[in-house]
């Protein structure tokens with residue numbers, strides 16, 4: 001389906017889940033949209049993640065999660081054949097530890113931030129009855145969340161839908177916002193200006209460099225993860241995560257907080273195990289520098305095998321690395337860039353872009369189109385792109 005409209009011309013930079021969903025929402029709203037991707041659809045984390053649509057446990061992000069789940073269900077109706085099927089029920093999440101006190105500390109924390117999920121502690125016997133694949137020395141918090149998906153499937157579904165609603169997708173094209181006298185007038189591509197009324201940058205960890213080439217404004221940084229995709233014969237039905245997933249939970253170090261050994265995330269993988277589409281994604285690392293994935297395979301599997309012993313012998317399909325676009329406060333930057341008219345940002349979803357990205361894409365699309373309850377005003381202050389200061393006046397507290 002190609003839509004003809006006299007709406008604004010909008011350039012979107014980035015062919016990950018956020019850029020593609022943004023482009024689709026803009027086109028649905030009547031804009032003439034061109035999306036530029038320097039490599040291929042889902043070339044970044046959007047195609048290489050662990051594959052779980054998961055409750056983010058941060059109250060500011062929870063509405064994005066619920067809207068994103070609804071958006072996936074809508075895609076299955078409006079774009080049948082092109083979309084993937086989100087499981088009808090969550091698989092359930094087991095936050096597991098070898099130490100009961102860690103499970104207890106985590107359960108206490110979750111009862112404060114998400115009491116409606118009624119997290120329960122399971123001891124090793126209960127766990128083994130529930131999931132025979134698990135090691136026999138574990139304790140876990142069970143939360144009724146987590147939809148496993150084939151990691152790239154949501155992004156391809158948005159790409160298919162974007163094309164159906166008339167988005168022009170240009171692959172292998174690196175684009176840079178073209179700014180003249182404080183206003184974005186289009187994008188520079190292959191040394192030429194391609195004019196647009198507005199530009200949205202959704203380029204994952206590479207977003208700040210496109211917004212502020214001076215290098216002063218860097219509220220989003222890459223946090224690299226390695227995932228080993230295995231063919232585990234009898235995988236757990238639940239999503240398994242190590243209970244010290246401090247990045248996800250916003251706790252500095254749960255293990256140390258509970259009196260255990262501090263976890264050095266630069267050296268030690270933190271286990272996650274997600275099965276969808278016949279493959280089991282075993283992760284992951286949280287690294288500041290781009291890693292050599294092969295150098296991490298053995299360490300990731302060794303640690304994961306302390307949770308699911310069969311992982312040690314599972315055939316490996318591939319090992320891959322990708323970068324989480326992590327904002328300094330863990331929340332995305334969504335909306336108008338305060339110091340350039342016509343320039344918008346949607347990035348910084350960190351470990352949860354498949355879970356929250358599409359809903360924030362809808363928000364930034366509404367802001368570009370001036371829709372919603374007051375347009376940009378409808379975007380929560382927690383996602384304000386100006387909260388880390390502007391390049392000329394960096395805030396001390398950013």
Ligand SMILES: Cc1cc2nc3c(=O)[nH]c(=O)nc-3n(C[C@H](O)[C@H](O)[C@H](O)COP(=O)(O)OP(=O)(O)OC[C@H]3O[C@@H](n4cnc5c(N)ncnc54)[C@H](O)[C@@H]3O)c2cc1C
Nearest residue numbers: 016017018038044046049050052175204225352353354355
């Ligand atoms: C190991 C790992 C596991 C994860 N697991 C999960 C999970 O289970 N659930 C979940 O919700 N999230 C998960 N995430 C996070 C999620 O993958 C990301 O938050 C999300 O994919 C970010 O999407 P994005 O579109 O913002 O960025 P990206 O996917 O990085 O896309 C940005 C795109 O922009 C392109 N680009 C960059 N510069 C330019 C330019 N100048 N011109 C044109 N194109 C450009 C890049 O090539 C790239 O394709 C995981 C991340 C990692 C690293």
